[in-house]
Amino acid sequence: MDGYASPSAAAAGVAGATRGGEAPFESEEGTGNADDTYQHEQPVYFPEELVDNWVSFSLRGLYYCYKISLGGCLNTTSPPADIILAVKCDMGPEFLRNSFTSGGVEVTIQYMRIIHLNQEQVIFARRFQSTILSLLIRNGHSEVRDAIRYFHELQVSVGVVYLLLPSVSGKIDWCSVKFATSSVYDATEKDMRHCHSCKDVDLLQTMDGPCCRCMLRNSVVYIPRDKRFYNITGFNDLNANDLLHFRDMSVVSSKRYGLCLTSESNPLLVASGLFTVQNFLHKCYEKGKELGSRNTVELRPELCRVVMAPVSTNTLCSFSFVPSIMHRIQCLLLSAKLKIQLGPRMQQFNITALKILEALTTKECQEDFSLESLETLGDSFLKYVTGQHLFSTYKYREGKLTSMRKKLVSNAALCQLACKSKLVGYINGEEFNLNKWIIPGLGYDRCGNTKCFYVPKNNMYSLRAISIKSKRIADTVEALIGAYLSTSGEQAAFHFIKSLGMDVELHIEMQEERKIITKYEEIIDVRSLETMLGYVFNDRSLLIEALTHSSSNIAGPCYERLEFLGDAVLDHILTDYFYKLHYPGCTPALLTNLRKASVNNCCYAHAAVKAGLHKHILHSSSKQMINDLENSGRSFSGPSHGWEPGIGLPEI
Known part of the structure; x- marks a missing residue:
C-alpha cells in the first residue's frame, strides 16, 4: 500500500x-501447483447409510425408522401425509437436527423406533415406492409398466436402498402398501380388485373387470386413449344416462373414443390430474405454488385401468415432495460425515450439518443458500492467519511476505489441500436434476444410469462424477473456514485450517x-x-x-x-x-x-x-x-x- x-x-x-509466537512454516517452494495434477472430473459422494443391495437389505429384519412431516405454505386442499423412512442403520443424533425449510415448505424429521419387517413386507414396500414414484416422476404408461416389472429382478448389486412408507396416525399404512401394487395394474390377480368386505352390488365395471367402490375411491387410474393418469377422489351421483350432465365437456364419454360401453348406470368417477413433482429446493420455487393440474373431471369407470388402489390423495401429495426431500437428506448426511472425517479434534465445535452444507453448496445449485458469503468471510480469516504466521516467523520485508502469502492461499494451493483431504466429493456443485435422481427400488434414473461404485482411496460410495474447477474447490475451502468461524469462533476456524494440513500457527504473543x-x-x-x-x-x-x-x-x-x-x-x-x-x-x-x-x-x-x-x-x-x-x-x-x-x- x-x-x-x-x-x-x-x-x-x-x-x-502483540499476539503470537514462532513456529515452523512450509517453504514456498513446497506448495506446488495443484493445476498440474488436478483432475476436473471428480466423483460425487453418496451416503453409505442409503447404500446396500436389496437381497441383504430384505433379510436384515430390523430397520431404523424416521418420520418425515411436511408443513408450511402448501397450496393444496389435501394436506400431505407423513412418510416413514426406513433404513439399515442408525443415522446418528446429528440427523435429527436436520429439519429444514425451503421454498416455504417445512420438513421435519423425527426418529420413531426400530421396527421388524420380514422379507415379504420389504418386497411389498419396495414395490409400492417404485410404483408411486414412477407414476409421479415419469408419468408415462410404458415407463411406469417397465418400472413396476423391474422390481421383480433379483438385485444383488450395490445400489440406492431404503424404504419410503405411507403413514396413517403414526403407523405404516400397510393397506396401501400391500394392495396398491402392480398386481392390480397387471390384472393378474382377480381378488386384488376388491377389499373382500364389499358386496357384489358395490362392484363397478372397469376396463380390466369389476372393482369395488372402496378401492376406486382412493386410486390412480390410467386411460389408454388419453395416455394420462388420474387420481380418483370420489363419485358423482349422476351417470352416463343423465343427458344434462352428459353434455358437459368435462365428462370423458364413450362417444369420444368410439367405444360401446355396457354399464351406462355406473356412477361417474370424480378425478383430477396427479401432483407435479418439482424441485422445491430451487430458490425460484414459489411459496404456496399450486402442486399440479388439479382440475376436476368425471370419468367413466369402463374407460379406466386401475394402477394403484387404495392410495390416498394425501399420500400422493407427500410423495411428490420425496425427490427433493431425499436429495437434501443425502446432502445433509454427507455434511455430517465430513464433520467426522475432519477428526476427533473438530468434534468439540458445535456446528450443524446444515451450516456445513451451506459451505459446500455452490451458486450453480440455485438453492436458497450458497457458499458465497461464507467464502468471503473465510477468505479474510485465512489471509489474517497466514499473514500473522508469516509476520511472526520470517523477518522478510512486506513484498516478500505478500508474495509468500499469495502463494500459500492461492486457488491452486487450497485445491491441493482439499484433494489431499478428500473433500472434493462432498461439494454440492450442480442443480438438483430430477432426471438424475434414482428411485429406490429401481436402481436407475430416467437417463438409464445405474452404476453405484465404491471409491477405495476415499472410502466412499459414488453414483456419478461431475466436472468442477479448481477455483470452485478453493472457494469451498474458504467457505468451510467461514462456516466454522461464524458458528464456533476463531479457534474452530483455525483448527479446520490445520486439519487440512496447512502448516501455520495462530500466535497468542509475538516475540519481535x-x-x-x-x-x-x-x-x-x-x-x-x-x-x-x-x-x-x-x-x-x-x-x-x-x-x-x-x-x-x-x-x-x-x-x-x-x-x-x-x-x-x-x-x-x-x-x-x-x-x-x-x-x-x-x-x-x-x-x-x-x-x-x-x-x-x-x-x-x-x-x-x-x-x-x-x-x-x-x-x-x-x-x-x-x-x-x-x-x-x-x-x-x-x-x-x-x-x-x-x-x-x-x-x-
Missing part, C-alpha cells in the same frame, strides 16, 4: 503484533526482536498519540515503526511489515463485522460490496486524517506535499468509509 493509508494498516499491525529506542519522546509525541488512540503501548518502538514512512531519514525499520500484518487484521475485522451485522439477510453481492467499500486505501487514509494521525507520520516529503495534506485535512468532511468516503487525499 502507498500513501497515508499505510499508517492506519500499520497501526492495526501493531495491535496484531527490535532495537529498543530510549529517546522516543524526541521523535514523536507518544502521550498525545496514546491519548488519541486510547491505548498505552508496552513497546513504544512499535509505535514509532508504525509511523515511519520509507522516505524518512530516521534510523530503524519503516511501517511496511506492520502494514502487511495490519491490512489483514483490518480486512478480517471489518468482514466479520459486516457478516454478523447483516446475516442472514445480507446477500453475497452486498457483503462483497461492503467489504470493498470499507477495506481500501482511501477509507484508511480518510480515517487517519479524520483522527489527526497524519500529523505524526515520519516522512521526508516536500513542503508542498505537506501543505496540500494540511489543507486537505482542514477541508475534510463526510464519512471515512462507504461508497462516498469524502474527498481525495494526496499520496506521499
